[in-house]
Amino acid sequence: xxxxxxxxxxxxxxxxxxxxxxxxxxxxDQRNTSGLITELxxxxxxxxxxxxxxxxxxxxxxxxxxxxxxxxxxxxxxHDEASEACQRYxxxxxxxxxxxxxxxxxxxxxxxxxxxxxxxxxxxxILALRDARDGRAKAMVAKLHALGIPVSYDxxxxxxxxxxxxxxxxxxxxxxGGWVAARQEAFDHYLAEGKPAFVPHQGLTPAEAIxxxxxxxxxxxxxxxxxxxxxxxxxxxxxxxxGLDGVEVYYPMHTSEQVAHYAAxxxxxxxxxxxxxxxxxxxxxxxxTLGSIHLPGGSIEAIEVRIEQAQSATSA
Numbered sequence: 001x002x003x004x005x006x007x008x009x010x011x012x013x014x015x016x017x018x019x020x021x022x023x024x025x026x027x028x029d030q031r032n033t034s035g036l037i038t039e040l041x042x043x044x045x046x047x048x049x050x051x052x053x054x055x056x057x058x059x060x061x062x063x064x065x066x067x068x069x070x071x072x073x074x075x076x077x078x079h080d081e082a083s084e085a086c087q088r089y090x091x092x093x094x095x096x097x098x099x100x101x102x103x104x105x106x107x108x109x110x111x112x113x114x115x116x117x118x119x120x121x122x123x124x125x126i127l128a129l130r131d132a133r134d135g136r137a138k139a140m141v142a143k144l145h146a147l148g149i150p151v152s153y154d155x156x157x158x159x160x161x162x163x164x165x166x167x168x169x170x171x172x173x174x175x176x177g178g179w180v181a182a183r184q185e186a187f188d189h190y191l192a193e194g195k196p197a198f199v200p201h202q203g204l205t206p207a208e209a210i211x212x213x214x215x216x217x218x219x220x221x222x223x224x225x226x227x228x229x230x231x232x233x234x235x236x237x238x239x240x241x242x243g244l245d246g247v248e249v250y251y252p253m254h255t256s257e258q259v260a261h262y263a264a265x266x267x268x269x270x271x272x273x274x275x276x277x278x279x280x281x282x283x284x285x286x287x288x289t290l291g292s293i294h295l296p297g298g299s300i301e302a303i304e305v306r307i308e309q310a311q312s313a314t315s316a
Contacts, residue, residue, distance in 0.1 A: 037291045038067040038300060040094070041111065041223065041248065041276025044082070047072035047098075048166040050281025056290075057085035065291045067300050069276070071096035071111055074129035075164055094303070097216075098223060099129070100201040101209040105230025106193065107201055108222065110209040111248060111274070114307035115218035122215045130164050132203045137165040143197040144170075144190065149179050167191045168280075193229060206235070207242040214243060217311045219303075221246035221274050226258045233265070240269060245306055250275025250293045272302050 043049035044056050051059065053070065060068050068091050070082050079095050086093035097112040117123045141153045151173050159176075160169040171186035180186045190197040204212065210220040222239065225232040225247060236247060249262040250273070266273040273296075277289040 061089035069096035112213035219245035246272035
């Protein structure tokens with residue numbers, strides 16, 4: 001636990017040694033794991049995770065994960081480093097992204113798989129998502145100031161480093177400044193949807209997020225639909241005419257009833273059913289969820305076929 005606390009604090013001086021102790025522990029824990037293990041929803045330091053792309057791939061290898069997709073929020077910055085690391089460990093790498101969008105009833109996250117933008121306009125549109133996140137963070141800071149909490153935006157940017165600014169960095173600044181006693185308290189009191197400093201994502205609608213993913217030669221999957229603040233079924237149905245490719249059926253916070261419901265919805269409408277842990281690294285209590293979501297047989301093959309179809313269509 002001491003090693004995990006040190007890693008969460010992000011000390012540059014001991015990060016490498018701390019990471020080595022953690023990866024060795026996970027190797028011992030996972031050495032007897034067998035069968036195909038996948039991870040199709042996880043994050044690195046390129047967005048709001050705690051691990052570098054190489055570290056996440058190393059952890060995946062030591063958990064015997066054979067198919068990995070890194071789906072950082074609104075960026076593909078981790079792809080090249082992660083792809084090279086996956087080649088070393090002989091892990092199949094699927095290039096991913098999690099695009100933030102806003103519907104009438106709340107935020108919608110759209111996962112993209114097989115994304116590989118090649119034209120300058122699509123690349124610029126993805127880069128513009130970073131500017132939108134910066135603007136959102138500044139709006140959160142303004143709300144916090146209005147609440148009597150003078151947190152510094154410059155400090156938040158420093159904590160984010162090269163990563164895209166997100167709520168976890170705001171939470172870390174609040175914790176560092178003593179305005180909250182724990183990271184989760186920052187979300188519970190200020191940053192979660194419906195709380196006084198929450199600011200919704202601006203810019204893309206869910207349909208536009210799907211279009212952006214398709215333009216980047218990928219397939220579009222609505223993430224964790226049960227977490228949507230509005231009517232998930234209505235949302236999913238509304239996106240079918242826009243070329244929705246799939247639904248994230250298997251997710252840690254979905255109940256067994258919800259899993260069955262979304263699996264049936266996907267089957268009825270010819271959508272692929274995906275799943276992943278939404279692993280962000282070691283935050284709060286020890287997270288051991290990477291690779292914990294088990295997909296039914298044939299799931300990866302169905303995703304591969306859909307990606308191939310999408311890429312064939314965009315190159316035609």
